[in-house]
Amino acid sequence: xxxxxxxxxxxxxxxxxxxxxxxxxxxxxxxxxxxxxxxxxxxxxxxxxxxxxxxxxxxxxxxxxxxxxxxxxxxxxxxxxxxxxxxxxxxxxxxxxxxxxxxxxxxxxxxxxxxxxxxxxxxxxxxxxxxxxxxxxxxxxxxxxxxxxxxxxxxxxxxxxxxxxxxxxxxxxxxxxxxxxxxxxxxxxxxxxxxxxxxxxxxxxxxxxxxxxxxxxxxxxxxxxxxxxxxxxxxxxxxxxxxxxxxxxxxxxxxxxxxxxxxxxxxxxxxxxxxxxxxxxxxxxxxxxxxxxxxxxxxxxxxxxxxxxxxxxxxxxxxxxxxxxxxxxxxxxxxxxx
Numbered sequence: 136x137x138x139x140x141x142x143x144x145x146x147x148x149x150x151x152x153x154x155x156x157x158x159x160x161x162x163x164x165x166x167x168x169x170x171x172x173x174x175x176x177x178x179x180x181x182x183x184x185x186x187x188x189x190x191x192x193x194x195x196x197x198x199x200x201x202x203x204x205x206x207x208x209x210x211x212x213x214x215x216x217x218x219x220x221x222x223x224x225x226x227x228x229x230x231x232x233x234x235x236x237x238x239x240x241x242x243x244x245x246x247x248x249x250x251x252x253x254x255x256x257x258x259x260x261x262x263x264x265x266x267x268x269x270x271x272x273x274x275x276x277x278x279x280x281x282x283x284x285x286x287x288x289x290x291x292x293x294x295x296x297x298x299x300x301x302x303x304x305x306x307x308x309x310x311x312x313x314x315x316x317x318x319x320x321x322x323x324x325x326x327x328x329x330x331x332x333x334x335x336x337x338x339x340x341x342x343x344x345x346x347x348x349x350x351x352x353x354x355x356x357x358x359x360x361x362x363x364x365x366x367x368x369x370x371x372x373x374x375x376x377x378x379x380x381x382x383x384x385x386x387x388x389x390x391x392x393x394x395x396x397x398x399x400x401x402x403x404x405x406x407x408x409x410x411x412x413x414x415x416x417x418x419x420x421x422x423x424x425x426x427x428x429x430x431x432x433x434x435x436x437x438x439x440x441x442x443x444x445x446x447x448x449x450x451x452x453x454x455x456x457x458x459x460x461x462x463x464x465x466x467x468x469x470x471x472x473x
Contacts, residue, residue, distance in 0.1 A: 142168045142335060150320070152331040153293045156260070156307065158300045159335030165297045169256050170205045176254075177232035178212070182292075183251040184233040185284055186225070188258060189270065194237040195220035197258070201235070239270050241280040249284045254292040261298035261305045274310040300334065303459045308332075309393060314459060374461065376454040378407035386440045387412040389420045389430060390467050395460060397444065406447035408464045409456045421470050441471060 141164035147155060159165055173184040186201065188194040202214040202225075215226045221240055225233045234252065236244060257277070262269060270276060285291050296307065303313065312325060313332055321332045382398035385406075396412025399405075419431045419440060426432055433441050447453040448468055455461035 144168045144172055146320075147295075147331070147333050148292075150322075150331050151293075152322075153291075153329040154311075154331075155293055155295045156313070156330075156332040157295065157297050157335065158261070158333065161299045163335065165335070166258055167204060169295060169297065170201065171208055173233060173254060173256065174205065174209065174227065178209075178227055181251065182253045183231070183249075185249065185252050185255045186233060186235045186258070187238055187255060187280065188235070189238045189260075189262075190267065191221050191237050191240070193259070194222070194235055198223060198235050201225065236280070238273070238277060238280060241276050241283065244280065245283050247283070250288075252284050253290065255281060255284060255294045257294070257296045259298055260296040260307060261302060269306055273306050277307075302462050303457075308459070309391065314457060374451075374454050375457060376407070377456060378409050378411075378454075379403060379405070382407050384413045384416070385443075387416050387418045388433075388440075388467055389418040389425045389427075390422070390463055392425065393463060394418060395464055395467070397440075404452060406444070406453050407456070408453065408460050410460060421467055444468070445471065 142159060147157065157165055173186075176182045177184060186197055188197050198216050198218070198220060201216075206212075206214065209227075212227050213229075215229070216235070217224050217226065218235070221237045222244070223235055224231050225235065234249065238257070281294055307313075311330060313321070319334055319336065321334070322330065378398045379400045381402055382400040382405075385397045385399050387394050387396045394410075394412055396409050398407045398409055400407070417429055417431060419433050419438075420426055421433050423432065444453070445468065453464070455464060
């Protein structure tokens, strides 16, 4: 059992992976821990870091406040920044220790050298649904930025993407085929040599949070399960269920280049959304981006299968293989249900 109530990066770094995704409780100290590591390593070993945010408004916030909470760990160091709100440099006692960059502007950095950067931190890589949006082709843009910074150098620590435990249905996990899991560390089979996901849960943090006045207020709520218990915010676990043996395949919908098969158990009257589907079936899609030859575009509510899907959803009879399938299916439904 963890006795420190705040996040410790030591276990993650011991794996030595290149691409690291870190999810965990809100407020458990993920960002603080990585800031402390980056600054300490830069001051002691001259290893610079790149701190990445998605949009300029977020980068501006990082530029102005990155050192605010960490100053207590470096009381004798004077931190400053130089640059505009989109990109620039961090300094400790007048010596450059790192950079702040904006992912949506990554094309502008391609001619810039970053020879001393050995670690990239991408903070809040998962977006809270309904706030801001992922940028088009975000993962490709992210990989372009990583390539720009590291080039062909292998003498680097790696890339560290941090987020609260909001949803497994995000562009990065879809791209690298990361499925929901019930342990702290997960390494994918296909990308196992270079990729790891940490789903951090700290009982000491949970116990402390539950004893606060705010913790007592939100205990048992969906937000409490997310902020305190580290349950995924967007997931409704009561609708997570594997398809029954008697469920028969009905149709498949393609969304963001992923396929969701729908299986109906006539006896139980339940519809199941599942990653398995009949490969010989002609897929439906709801966006032009997913259209390919022999794919049917669902244009309106008159489509029989769409009406069927909405009926099962609205009557609480639609179940999902896992959280990722649940999120994808609900995104599909959001095109037709407001």
